[in-house]
Amino acid sequence: xxxxxxxxxxxxxxxxxxxxxxxxxxxxxxxxxxxxxxxxxxxxxxxxxxxxxxxxxxxxxxxxxxxxxxxxxxxxxxxxxxxxxxxxxxxxxxxxxxxxxxxxxxxxxxxxxxxxxxxxxxxxxxxxxxxxxxxxxxxxxxxxxxxxxxxxxx
Numbered sequence: 001x002x003x004x005x006x007x008x009x010x011x012x013x014x015x016x017x018x019x020x021x022x023x024x025x026x027x028x029x030x031x032x033x034x035x036x037x038x039x040x041x042x043x044x045x046x047x048x049x050x051x052x053x054x055x056x057x058x059x060x061x062x063x064x065x066x067x068x069x070x071x072x073x074x075x076x077x078x079x080x081x082x083x084x085x086x087x088x089x090x091x092x093x094x095x096x097x098x099x100x101x102x103x104x105x106x107x108x109x110x111x112x113x114x115x116x117x118x119x120x121x122x123x124x125x126x127x128x129x130x131x132x133x134x135x136x137x138x139x140x141x142x143x144x145x146x147x148x149x150x151x152x153x154x
Contacts (some may be wrong), residue, residue, distance in 0.1 A: 003032050004051040007112075011058035014090040020074040020105055026113060027144050028052065031113050034140045040121030045082040049119065054086045054112055063090035086115030106145060113140045 005028040007021045036046055044053075057065070062075035065087050069118065077096065079087045088111045097107040117133050117140075124130040 002062070003029055003049065005029050005054070006051065007054040007056070009056045009090075011056060011061065011090050013058045014094050015105070016056060016090065016104075023105075024054070024109065027109060028054065028112050029115070030106040031109075031127070031140055031144060032116050034143070035113070035116040035120040035136075038120065038136045038140075040123075044119065044121035045084070046116065046119035046121075048059070049084045050083045052086065052116070054088060054115070056088045056090050056108070058087060062087065062092065067112070078115050080118035082114040082119065084119065086112060086119075087142075088112065105113075106141065109139050109144065110137065113137050113144075 005025045007024050007028065008035050009016045009018075009021060032052065036044070039046065059075040060135055062079075063073070065079055066076045066078075068076060072075075075089045075092050077092045081087075088108060090108070093107045093111060094104055096102070097104045100107075101127075102110075108111060114137055117137055118124075122129065122133040122136070124133045
């Protein structure tokens with residue numbers, strides 16, 4: 001799989017070093033391969049994409065996208081579009097990282113993986129799908145983290 005990954009930090013509320021973006025791009029390429037290997041369908045949106053763009057945004061932008069495209073008020077962690085865009089809420093990631101005692105970089109990586117799994121055909125609307133998706137997500141995150149692919153995210 002040859003996938004171009006573009007990650008942009010479009011917010012200034014949460015400090016995200018430029019080095020993280022480079023690390024995340026490399027990890028996202030590997031995560032995409034793992035997501036495709038676990039794909040629900042051989043014809044998932046991810047299998048047809050040449051580029052995945054990740055936009056890291058603030059709560060205000062996240063809330064606007066959440067309301068505009070999902071009709072749900074308030075900021076969210078990650079929203080995925082089948083054309084290959086993943087929108088990540090930086091402030092949500094910071095709050096969740098603190099709540100769960102995780103490094104912020106790992107929480108952002110988790111959201112990227114979550115978005116990729118949606119592109120691979122996973123759905124977390126129902127509880128069974130949510131459990132299945134979370135299990136695969138955590139395996140991918142743990143593997144990328146253990147292999148040192150995200151060492152700059154600490």
